[in-house]
Amino acid sequence: MQTIKHTVRLFIQENFLLGATQPYSDADSFMDAHMLDSTGFLELVQFLEQCYGIKVGDEEMVPENLDSLDAIDAFISGKLAC
Numbered sequence: 001m002q003t004i005k006h007t008v009r010l011f012i013q014e015n016f017l018l019g020a021t022q023p024y025s026d027a028d029s030f031m032d033a034h035m036l037d038s039t040g041f042l043e044l045v046q047f048l049e050q051c052y053g054i055k056v057g058d059e060e061m062v063p064e065n066l067d068s069l070d071a072i073d074a075f076i077s078g079k080l081a082c
Contacts, residue, residue, distance in 0.1 A: 015047075016040055
């Protein structure tokens with residue numbers, strides 16, 4: 001079974017980096033690295049909702065939840081634990 005971080009990393013690589021293997025750590029900010037823009041974050045949220053069967057509320061669309069692999073992993077894990 002793939003981890004949340006691995007699954008999201010593949011999605012970002014295939015959809016935003018066009019398959020290029022840009023090295024970044026799990027803690028690196030997507031915004032600071034210019035990997036995602038506002039439209040990219042909406043696509044990411046849609047992917048997370050479909051992939052993990054969750055709903056991301058407007059109030060949850062904040063950098064603390066979505067701006068790095070570490071943040072996404074903690075956010076999704078918390079949503080799935082409920």
